[in-house]
Amino acid sequence: AQSVTQPDIHITVSEGASLELRCNYSYGATPYLFWYVQSPGQGLQLLLKYFSGDTLVQGIKGFEAEFKRSQSSFNLRKPSVHWSDAAEYFCAVAKTSYDKVIFGPGTSLSVIP
Amino acid sequence: KAGVTQTPRYLIKTRGQQVTLSCSPISGHRSVSWYQQTPGQGLQFLFEYFSETQRNKGNFPGRFSGRQFSNSRSEMNVSTLELGDSALYLCASSATSGRETQYFGPGTRLLVL
Numbered sequence: 001a002q003s004v005t006q007p008d009i010h011i012t013v014s015e016g017a018s019l020e021l022r023c024n025y026s027y028g029a030t031p032y033l034f035w036y037v038q039s040p041g042q043g044l045q046l047l048l049k050y051f052s053g054d055t056l057v058q059g060i061k062g063f064e065a066e067f068k069r070s071q072s073s074f075n076l077r078k079p080s081v082h083w084s085d086a087a088e089y090f091c092a093v094a095k096t097s098y099d100k101v102i103f104g105p106g107t108s109l110s111v112i113p
Numbered sequence: 114k115a116g117v118t119q120t121p122r123y124l125i126k127t128r129g130q131q132v133t134l135s136c137s138p139i140s141g142h143r144s145v146s147w148y149q150q151t152p153g154q155g156l157q158f159l160f161e162y163f164s165e166t167q168r169n170k171g172n173f174p175g176r177f178s179g180r181q182f183s184n185s186r187s188e189m190n191v192s193t194l195e196l197g198d199s200a201l202y203l204c205a206s207s208a209t210s211g212r213e214t215q216y217f218g219p220g221t222r223l224l225v226l
Contacts, residue, residue: 032212043218098210099169101158103158
């Protein structure tokens with residue numbers, strides 16, 4: 001069965017600092033991977049996705065994620081965090097681009113001015 | 114273009130009642146998916162429709178059902194409401210059959226008393 005773990009429940013970073021949110025998945029074949037962000041003002045948004053090809057994918061808001069098959073990971077990164085990045089971040093996995101998606105528990109990000 | 118709209122935004126029901134939630138996708142989008150979000154279970158996939166056909170369903174009891182109309186608008190129905198059905202119900206629309214791009218509505222917050 002597919003599953004997603006996000007080891008960090010809550011992370012606090014200073015504005016301008018770099019960010020890495022961890023995501024590990026369990027799935028037998030090559031998964032379809034997603035990162036979503038949820039904030040009170042903007043609701044839920046699809047940040048980026050990995051379907052195939054280049055293992056480093058770019059998303060909106062300056063985020064990127066790297067798929068590492070050997071580590072079953074799909075970590076989200078941003079070089080310089082802005083106060084507006086404070087939100088809940090969800091990693092997700094699916095068998096295909098439209099199959100039922102399994103979400104991780106989420107990581108709450110706080111940003112210190 | 115107008116975004117994804119969900120009606121109603123807030124709803125209070127009592128146990129045993131049934132409820133119908135509506136989702137209007139972005140104009141031209143043919144795929145609609147539904148999600149349930151609760152503090153205890155997190156984000157969970159409910160079902161996905163493309164061109165009036167349900168393609169996938171999550172692990173929810175038969176009390177949860179949905180449909181999509183020819184204009185791509187979608188409804189989901191929950192019969193015999195239970196306290197545990199209290200949640201934020203989100204819908205998302207996509208232009209294509211996959212999650213190449215995905216836009217979420219603001220959600221319907223359902224409280225079951």
